[in-house]
Amino acid sequence: MALTFSHRFLVIIMRYRILFSACFLFLIASCTEPSKKEATTQETGAAETEAQLVARALEIHDRVLTMDTHADTPLRMIEPGFDMSVRHDPNESGSKVDYPRMIEGGLDSIFFATFVAQNIRDDEGDSRAKALAMQMIDATIESTLENADTVGLALTPDDAIELERQGKRAVYIAMENGYPIGSDLANVEVFYDKGVRYITLVHSTNNDLADSSTDSKGPEHEGLSQFGEEVVKEMNDVDGLTVNLSADSLSEADQYADLDIAPVCVTLPNDAPHRGNKTPKGLPIVVCPAQTQEDMSCSRCQLCQIKNRKSIVGFLAHGTAGKRLSSKLNEENQTV
Numbered sequence: 001m002a003l004t005f006s007h008r009f010l011v012i013i014m015r016y017r018i019l020f021s022a023c024f025l026f027l028i029a030s031c032t033e034p035s036k037k038e039a040t041t042q043e044t045g046a047a048e049t050e051a052q053l054v055a056r057a058l059e060i061h062d063r064v065l066t067m068d069t070h071a072d073t074p075l076r077m078i079e080p081g082f083d084m085s086v087r088h089d090p091n092e093s094g095s096k097v098d099y100p101r102m103i104e105g106g107l108d109s110i111f112f113a114t115f116v117a118q119n120i121r122d123d124e125g126d127s128r129a130k131a132l133a134m135q136m137i138d139a140t141i142e143s144t145l146e147n148a149d150t151v152g153l154a155l156t157p158d159d160a161i162e163l164e165r166q167g168k169r170a171v172y173i174a175m176e177n178g179y180p181i182g183s184d185l186a187n188v189e190v191f192y193d194k195g196v197r198y199i200t201l202v203h204s205t206n207n208d209l210a211d212s213s214t215d216s217k218g219p220e221h222e223g224l225s226q227f228g229e230e231v232v233k234e235m236n237d238v239d240g241l242t243v244n245l246s247a248d249s250l251s252e253a254d255q256y257a258d259l260d261i262a263p264v265c266v267t268l269p270n271d272a273p274h275r276g277n278k279t280p281k282g283l284p285i286v287v288c289p290a291q292t293q294e295d296m297s298c299s300r301c302q303l304c305q306i307k308n309r310k311s312i313v314g315f316l317a318h319g320t321a322g323k324r325l326s327s328k329l330n331e332e333n334q335t336v
């Protein structure tokens, strides 16, 4: 499973009934429940060699339903001549994913993100963005139809499991940057009906929905705009559409929690358990128990799935993303 964390807080609002959670839970649960072989190694206390570690990782990779939750490949799919059924050399084309390499790498499912870079925010710009997003969605669907013997379009978590049973890879569609929604709320359902299953509201600069943490002009809406709030609510009314929000600070997490529509989770720096544990409005931040407690698995915990809890769940970021989060917070002298 490849997960990419933003350098800023990644705030994910998941609808309580969101079906995708089952898929993610399955993945995480599969990864966190020790196999008999692992338990034996742990019991005997024998040191694991690198070769054994790699073998164990490959065994887990083979056993679980693997998912890459974000690839920008639709940008390539609209390039003339780009063929998803052909194996590309990344050194020549820069392409990171195609169907042959999904098979080679044992990747069972993927979210292809239609990404439209932020541009002029007027009716003309909005309709150009929508047309480009539609072109990428159509190209993604077309690629699944042209390669129907190896992949299939997936709309629910069950689809991924069913496609894997058939020996096929599952292709989900996502949208990165809500720019193509423009100022028309009806577009949320239009994109959902086309197959989009999560939308990241904003990218590297502010748009009509929300502020971006990397816009050099600074915040414009203090988090979500009025229209952004309407979009989040509309997305929660469409069954099975995940809202992916990025926030500059925990005060934005408070803002999303105020919408009272879904559980709010934030990505935290790795040293978060040793810092304070409240948002500016005083909501307790609970670090994901499945990440911090030896005997807890995601499938048993499910804290993040409770809709009306009075806390925010924090997931610890991994690797360089975690280090960047820590240094950013230290710079800003924020308490997390």
Ligand SMILES: [Zn+2]
Binding pocket: 070, 071, 072, 113, 115, 176
């Ligand atoms: Zn992307």
